[in-house]
Amino acid sequence: xxxxxxxxxxxxxxxxxxxxxxxxxxxxxxxxxxxxxxxxxxxxxxxxxxxxxxxxxxxxxxxxxxxxxxxxxxxxxxxxxxxxxxxxxxxxxxxxxxxxxxxxxxxxxxxxxxxxxxxxxxxxxxxxxxxxxxxxxxxxxxxxxxxxxxxxxxxxxxxxxxxxxxxxxxxxxxxxxxxxxxxxxxxxxxxxxxxxxxxxxxxxxxxxxxxxxxxxxxxxxxxxxxxxxxxxxxxxxxxxxxxxxxxxxxxxxxxxxxxxxxxxxxxxxxxxxxxxxxxxxxxxxxxxxxxxxxxxxxxxxxxxxxxxxxxxxxxxxxxxxxxxx
Amino acid sequence: xxxxxxxxxxxxxxxxxxxxxxxxxxxxxxxxxxxxxxxxxxxxxxxxxxxxxxxxxxxxxxxxxxxxxxxxxxxxxxxxxxxxxxxxxxxxxxxxxxxxxxxxxxxxxxxxxxxxxxxxxxxxxxxxxxxxxxxxxxxxxxxxxxxxxxxxxxxxxxxxxxxxxxxxxxxxxxxxxxxxxxxxxxxxxxxxxxxxxxxxxxxxxxxxxxxxxxxxxxxxxxxxxxxxxxxxxxxxxxxxxxxxxxxxxxxxxxxxxxxxxxxxxxxxxxxxxxxxxxxxxxxxxxxxxxxxxxxxxxxxxxxxxxxxxxxxxxxxxxx
Numbered sequence: 001x002x003x004x005x006x007x008x009x010x011x012x013x014x015x016x017x018x019x020x021x022x023x024x025x026x027x028x029x030x031x032x033x034x035x036x037x038x039x040x041x042x043x044x045x046x047x048x049x050x051x052x053x054x055x056x057x058x059x060x061x062x063x064x065x066x067x068x069x070x071x072x073x074x075x076x077x078x079x080x081x082x083x084x085x086x087x088x089x090x091x092x093x094x095x096x097x098x099x100x101x102x103x104x105x106x107x108x109x110x111x112x113x114x115x116x117x118x119x120x121x122x123x124x125x126x127x128x129x130x131x132x133x134x135x136x137x138x139x140x141x142x143x144x145x146x147x148x149x150x151x152x153x154x155x156x157x158x159x160x161x162x163x164x165x166x167x168x169x170x171x172x173x174x175x176x177x178x179x180x181x182x183x184x185x186x187x188x189x190x191x192x193x194x195x196x197x198x199x200x201x202x203x204x205x206x207x208x209x210x211x212x213x214x215x216x217x218x219x220x221x222x223x224x225x226x227x228x229x230x231x232x233x234x235x236x237x238x239x240x241x242x243x244x245x246x247x248x249x250x251x252x253x254x255x256x257x258x259x260x261x262x263x264x265x266x267x268x269x270x271x272x273x274x275x276x277x278x279x280x281x282x283x284x285x286x287x288x289x290x291x292x293x294x295x296x297x298x299x300x301x302x303x304x305x306x307x308x309x310x311x312x313x314x315x316x317x318x319x320x321x322x323x324x325x
Numbered sequence: 326x327x328x329x330x331x332x333x334x335x336x337x338x339x340x341x342x343x344x345x346x347x348x349x350x351x352x353x354x355x356x357x358x359x360x361x362x363x364x365x366x367x368x369x370x371x372x373x374x375x376x377x378x379x380x381x382x383x384x385x386x387x388x389x390x391x392x393x394x395x396x397x398x399x400x401x402x403x404x405x406x407x408x409x410x411x412x413x414x415x416x417x418x419x420x421x422x423x424x425x426x427x428x429x430x431x432x433x434x435x436x437x438x439x440x441x442x443x444x445x446x447x448x449x450x451x452x453x454x455x456x457x458x459x460x461x462x463x464x465x466x467x468x469x470x471x472x473x474x475x476x477x478x479x480x481x482x483x484x485x486x487x488x489x490x491x492x493x494x495x496x497x498x499x500x501x502x503x504x505x506x507x508x509x510x511x512x513x514x515x516x517x518x519x520x521x522x523x524x525x526x527x528x529x530x531x532x533x534x535x536x537x538x539x540x541x542x543x544x545x546x547x548x549x550x551x552x553x554x555x556x557x558x559x560x561x562x563x564x565x566x567x568x569x570x571x572x573x574x575x576x577x578x579x580x581x582x583x584x585x586x587x588x589x590x591x592x593x594x595x596x597x598x599x600x601x602x603x604x605x606x607x608x609x610x611x612x613x614x615x616x617x618x619x620x621x622x623x624x625x626x627x628x629x630x631x632x633x634x635x636x637x638x639x640x641x642x643x644x
Contacts, residue, residue: 022454048454054484059443059477066447069432070382071455074447093437094444102425103416104633106432139634162636237635 006148025077057086081116096139127295129259148180197228261289283323331595341391369586373534387422410622439474468499517553528556
């Protein structure tokens with residue numbers, strides 16, 4: 001199944017089951033969604049429940065907040081995370097705060113979905129990973145979906161929750177195929193161990209999970225070690241328990257993230273894990289992150305700006321050799 | 326009818342004013358912290374509109390005390406909120422700018438100028454979707470009408486044919502910037518005119534506000550379309566307690582005060598002197614009790630810092 005189809009299925013099932021679930025965003029209805037995530041829903045549920053909006057991101061989130069206050073469960077689509085910057089006031093000052101500053105009287109059962117990340121030559125304004133901006137705000141949950149199982153189950157849970165959720169997808173994954181079964185177990189509040197190992201833990205999320213998995217066997221063979229790979233899953237609240245348990249076992253960890261290193265979300269993972277595991281460690285931790293530059297248009301330069309499987313391999317091997325592996 | 330309305334207006338406006346005057350005093354004594362934005366002078370707009378929207382949903386800006394009182398929240402819970410106490414309407418977590426009471430359809434207190442306007446639009450969508458036709462009213466100042474939230478909301482409400490009343494309280498100042506220095510169009514209702522029915526009214530006359538908002542409410546309920554009202558009003562007090570007020574003249578303030586909505590109602594001939602006296606005494610007593618209640622209420626527990634952020638039982642929500 002395609003990643004976008006898993007998201008579509010989650011939306012379809014939730015809309016079928018619960019009449020208060022509505023979808024809104026730019027081109028989500030008649031057009032079927034720019035990445036076809038909402039395809040078919042307009043024909044099935046009508047314009048009342050699959051709501052085309054003007055290009056007004058702040059009000060897409062703002063009206064979704066009002067809909068949630070009025071007893072609906074809106075799922076707002078922001079076409080890309082880049083455009084969510086126009087909605088940051090609503091996300092940061094209202095969506096994350098109304099429950100708290102009303103002393104718990106206002107609940108916002110709502111989801112804001114958006115894809116992010118570097119795609120292919122879309123240049124600086126369409127190629128950002130902005131998870132740190134969302135994950136640093138208390139009061140909103142931040143989920144990430146790296147494959148069909150996390151997309152389907154994660155989105156369904158996000159819709160059912162009474163908390164506001166930022167649901168991060170990666171643009172390059174929409175047309176990727178992944179294994180899928182409705183019965184597969186996934187807890188979206190927890191990190192996922194994708195591969196067990198005993199000498200090193202690699203943390204990543206969204207598309208970077210796949211770039212790591214592409215080279216993990218190669219890393220194991222070169223360094224003659226066994227590697228544990230963890231999909232961090234929710235970025236806020238973070239499942240610190242799974243993360244630290246793994247590091248206590250392997251005694252080494254590496255974080256692979258697509259966003260720029262300075263202020264990147266890996267810094268938060270690193271400090272949180274380090275505080276709990278410092279005396280367990282056999283090596284200093286390593287972050288493999290994007291460069292601290294905007295993303296250029298030129299393909300060669302673009303690939304220099306972000307981690308790639310080749311870079312992940314060579315950086316980890318170099319670091320491993322320097323640190324006794 | 327006219328008389329009973331006049332009595333209601335008088336009680337609520339007086340209650341609002343005495344509440345705020347007392348809040349000002351307590352602020353000076355250091356019993357209330359943060360920002361305190363008073364609506365003294367604007368009571369006719371807040372009370373007239375809220376009485377007309379007794380059953381509907383109301384969304385407001387941060388100058389929310391009198392709306393909350395008129396919507397029926399007991400002053401003692403509001404005063405306790407100003408004191409930051411556990412018994413406050415938001416458990417001491419919101420303060421002056423964040424009064425909310427969804428059980429009374431009061432979605433008040435947003436302190437980002439204009440940010441609550443799309444919330445009200447979304448609420449109107451939800452009400453219409455659910456077949457509930459009590460109407461939504463959103464109040465904001467003239468300052469908000471220069472923001473993107475405002476125009477985006479006018480467009481959406483008109484495009485989606487939503488039953489919502491936009492109520493602009495034009496008090497001429499966005500903190501210290503006079504309207505003609507911030508807005509190319511100073512008759513605010515003209516900004517809304519291309520999108521919907523829009524009119525300008527005297528916001529210092531509580532009957533005029535009530536009548537206009539009632540008409541607007543009936544219109545939105547029957548037509549399922551938005552309606553815009555610009556109420557011309559004035560705040561006597563500075564923007565907040567930390568504002569020097571040096572941007573307007575004593576003469577200007579004096580002229581505004583000569584149109585005082587409470588005094589105007591007293592002179593309408595609809596209220597007996599004995600009624601006025603009875604209410605004045607009642608209100609003093611009620612506010613005194615509210616202050617006592619606030620003073621004697623406990624501080625929130627330290628554990629409250631961590632509650633009302635994420636739902637606590639939701640970990641069970643796994644598909």
